[in-house]
Amino acid sequence: MSQIIAKKVAIIERRRSVMDLIWRVLLFLWGLSIIFPVVWILVQSLRSNADFFQNIWGVPTQFQWRNYYEAWTGYNIGKSMLNTLYYVGVGLVLGTFLTALNAYALTRITFRGRKLIWSIIMLSLFLPGINALIPQYILMKTLHLTNNLTGLIVLDSFGENVFFLMLLGGFMSSLPKDLEESGYVDGATLFQVFWRIIVPLSTPGIVTVAIFKFLGLYNNFLGPFIYLSDPAKYTIGVNMYQANMRMSYTADWVTMFAGVMIVMVPSIIIYILFQRRIMEGATLGATKG
Known part of the structure; x- marks a missing residue:
């Protein structure tokens, strides 16, 4: 046996x-x-155009580092990087703060209609985001926020992402209630409890949300493409799209590839620095909720 x-x-x-x-x-x-x-x-990106068109699978016979200089100056990457820095930086801080505040209100504060609000938020998961495109544009146009980086920040910050809200809300709901009650006993206000107790304890989840928001904002193309019409205000995604459109009559592909590599650097750095924190934060948010 x-x-x-x-x-x-x-x-x-x-x-x-x-x-x-x-x-x-x-x-x-x-x-x-x-x-x-x-x-x-x-x-x-390190080859010449002549070598590239002779054999697209070849390797550089001589490294053409000047392609990166041509991409930086010819595609105005410096200016678009500054626009992206403003758009991503302000949008990241404001959006993460609002997500944390919304998650705290919906998970830690008891009020009438909270379950209904959560149900509506969950229902929005089944609605394609493209459906809101026309109403959003009409609203932005009415408020004179088109062709404006600040208006784009407002749109992205106040347009809450359900996934981030669920992730951070699940993390916050696992925290013991005794912490808040002790804060109230000591005379803390509602916002002080949120800022001094809940936020420090929710740092892993907040950092995870912030990293995902950074990647989302930095790689965002549709919003800036629709709402920005002035080339001087283009973010890096729209700027590289316009550079790609030039290939129909210039065919300077190696410079285009160099520009793509420059644009990829910030995302790669963020991923290398925070990949472990992303995994830890996502796991904590998923298991503690």
Whole structure:
């Protein structure tokens, strides 16, 4: 009997090892499909246009570092980077603060209609965001907030993301009520309890939301593309889109690739610095809610 059980266990372990190998190969291929385009763009950004059109899979015979200078000056990346810095910086601070405040109000404060508000928020998950595009544009136009980076910040900051609200709300709801009650006993106001007690304890979740918001704002294209008409106010996403449109009559692809690599640097740095915090914060928010 024991021999039969041992054989079955051996068969199961063998199957598991085969499945583990298959999954690892699939994950390796998936990772390769993500890394390869980035490496290819990096290699092509260091070639000349003549070499590129002769063989798009070739390697640089001589490194053309000037492509990066041409991209920086020709595509006005410096100005668009400053616009993006203002848009992302202010939008990140204001949006994260409002998300934390909304999550606190909906999870820690008891008031009439709270469940109804949560239900409406959850219902919005099933509605395509594109449906709000026309009403939002009419509202922005009426308030004279189009072609304005500040107006774009207001739109993105007050347009709450349900995922971030659920993530941070789930994290805050796990905190013990005794902390707030002790703050009230000491004479703290509602906002002081939020700012001095809840926010410090919710730092992992807030940092996670802030990182996701940064990536979302930095990579945002549709909003700036619709609401900004002045090239001097373009964010980096719209600016690179306009640079791509030039390829129909210039075909200066190596300079375009160099511009793409410059634009990717901030996102890559943020990912390298905060990848562990992203995973930890997302896990905490998911398991404690």
